[in-house]
Amino acid sequence: xxxxxxxxxxxxxxxxxxxxxxxxxxxxxxxxxxxxxxxxxxxxxxxxxxxxxxxxxxxxxxxxxxxxxxxxxxxxxxxxxxxxxxxxxxxxxxxxxxxxxxxxxxxxxxxxxxxxxxxxxxxxxxxxxxxxxxxxxxxxxxxxxxxxxxxxxxxxxxxxxxxxxxxxxxxxxxxxxxxxxxxxxxxxxxxxxxxxxxxxxxxxxxxxxxxxxxxxxxxxxxxxxxxxxxxxxxxxxxxxxxxxxxxxxxxxxxxxxxxxxx
Amino acid sequence: xxxxxxxxxxxxxxxxxxxxxxxxxxxxxxxxxxxxxxxxxxxxxxxxxxxxxxxxxxxxxxxxxxxxxxxxxxxxxxxxxxxxxxxxxxxxxxxxxxxxxxxxxxxxxxxxxxxxxxxxxxxxxxxxxxxxxxxxxxxxxxxxxxxxxxxxxxxxxxxxxxxxxxxxxxxxxxxxxxxxxxxxxxxxxxxxxxxxxxxxxxxxxxxxxxxxxxxxxxxxxxxxxxxxxxxxxxxxxxxxxxxxxxxxxxxxxxxx
Numbered sequence: 001x002x003x004x005x006x007x008x009x010x011x012x013x014x015x016x017x018x019x020x021x022x023x024x025x026x027x028x029x030x031x032x033x034x035x036x037x038x039x040x041x042x043x044x045x046x047x048x049x050x051x052x053x054x055x056x057x058x059x060x061x062x063x064x065x066x067x068x069x070x071x072x073x074x075x076x077x078x079x080x081x082x083x084x085x086x087x088x089x090x091x092x093x094x095x096x097x098x099x100x101x102x103x104x105x106x107x108x109x110x111x112x113x114x115x116x117x118x119x120x121x122x123x124x125x126x127x128x129x130x131x132x133x134x135x136x137x138x139x140x141x142x143x144x145x146x147x148x149x150x151x152x153x154x155x156x157x158x159x160x161x162x163x164x165x166x167x168x169x170x171x172x173x174x175x176x177x178x179x180x181x182x183x184x185x186x187x188x189x190x191x192x193x194x195x196x197x198x199x200x201x202x203x204x205x206x207x208x209x210x211x212x213x214x215x216x217x218x219x220x221x222x223x224x225x226x227x228x229x230x231x232x233x234x235x236x237x238x239x240x241x242x243x244x245x246x247x248x249x250x251x252x253x254x255x256x257x258x259x260x261x262x
Numbered sequence: 263x264x265x266x267x268x269x270x271x272x273x274x275x276x277x278x279x280x281x282x283x284x285x286x287x288x289x290x291x292x293x294x295x296x297x298x299x300x301x302x303x304x305x306x307x308x309x310x311x312x313x314x315x316x317x318x319x320x321x322x323x324x325x326x327x328x329x330x331x332x333x334x335x336x337x338x339x340x341x342x343x344x345x346x347x348x349x350x351x352x353x354x355x356x357x358x359x360x361x362x363x364x365x366x367x368x369x370x371x372x373x374x375x376x377x378x379x380x381x382x383x384x385x386x387x388x389x390x391x392x393x394x395x396x397x398x399x400x401x402x403x404x405x406x407x408x409x410x411x412x413x414x415x416x417x418x419x420x421x422x423x424x425x426x427x428x429x430x431x432x433x434x435x436x437x438x439x440x441x442x443x444x445x446x447x448x449x450x451x452x453x454x455x456x457x458x459x460x461x462x463x464x465x466x467x468x469x470x471x472x473x474x475x476x477x478x479x480x481x482x483x484x485x486x487x488x489x490x491x492x493x494x495x496x497x498x499x500x501x502x503x504x505x506x507x508x509x510x511x512x513x514x515x516x517x518x
Contacts, residue, residue: 047329050330108511109290112300115518116301119303197386197476197517202314
């Protein structure tokens, strides 16, 4: 596609908050896996069943002769995940050392880093929300009816890797970014708060909304993977759309649009 | 040209990230250079949750929600000789001392505590590890015991001294200790529990007496109590962070 001019596309508020979130989510995810390792199973309901089974996922290790085998159970199925989940480097450990912060086992350190970045994330979201409401960026993200009508075409364009470099976000971009900012991150914050015994006293309705503390913990884990999936697609899209131009726009704000888009 | 510089920079950032993890491993340890900054979030959590929550009550559940026994954790059978002696006599010789910054130090028998008005609550116990368990706890409100002892004006924290040795290290034996602020101490659901699920508190769960602090995590709820001390500050306790686990890197305030 013929190149058009450079336009100033991302304001400083958008760029700065984007990078702070990127750092926060990196630490939150890897400390989250550290915290998960302290009790590597997920349950549905108010409590974790020990005398009965309400687990939907568990990661453990079993001794078989001389060998330690990692076993991951999802629903009624069991998978041998030795080397990655359950057992890695010969050690019984749900998520492996390379996937956790800190790399060694420390629930205490994992927790304090997690809550530090949770605060930074929430603070940054609030700053972003106020700035974006004032500067009009919120409107860039919310799909309109006219946008939604272009959805089939946008899906086809993306499937054919035909990326348009436009002044405005395409409808799929809007849906993805709005999904992260207005659905996934609020869900992470609220399910996180639902795990806090103090917040349960303050806002008991959180338990009703999410169906109990252990269900909230399970949702927290699932939405984390949704954010990971977003990250993977986000990276692939950057490579397809042109890494240099995309990175320039989120670092400096300047973006080269297609000819005719100015 | 610009592209190559960009790719070099990106690779550099990536490498920094990898080695950064190693640096962070050390810097984030208790006593590490970044620990203080990271821990500051805990103070923010404490102040915010106090501000939002006030004296709100933890959710209470119904008998139908009790689907299993209370999972014991930490010490489940103290091997300490003095404890074993007390246990073998059914805790008849056990006494609870209330000392420190109080007008009237107390020495109470289990029967004294049981003669006071009881509170029964079905609550959810949340372990710092991540699990939860619902059980019915019976005991006397700590506030009633404190009313008898009359804390002095300087008292700001309640320290729980326990009978179980949690750690045997080169530096000696460490018995479990915990502390809470006065706000939590006089909270209506903060009880000294002697009953669990309509039976006397079992040894595994802290017999003869443990504390319930329903808006915090399980490690705050010290078991095997024998002395309650009111203090102005917790500097003199253990390594000075206010609790056995806080001295090992966990947050002293465990509302989250």
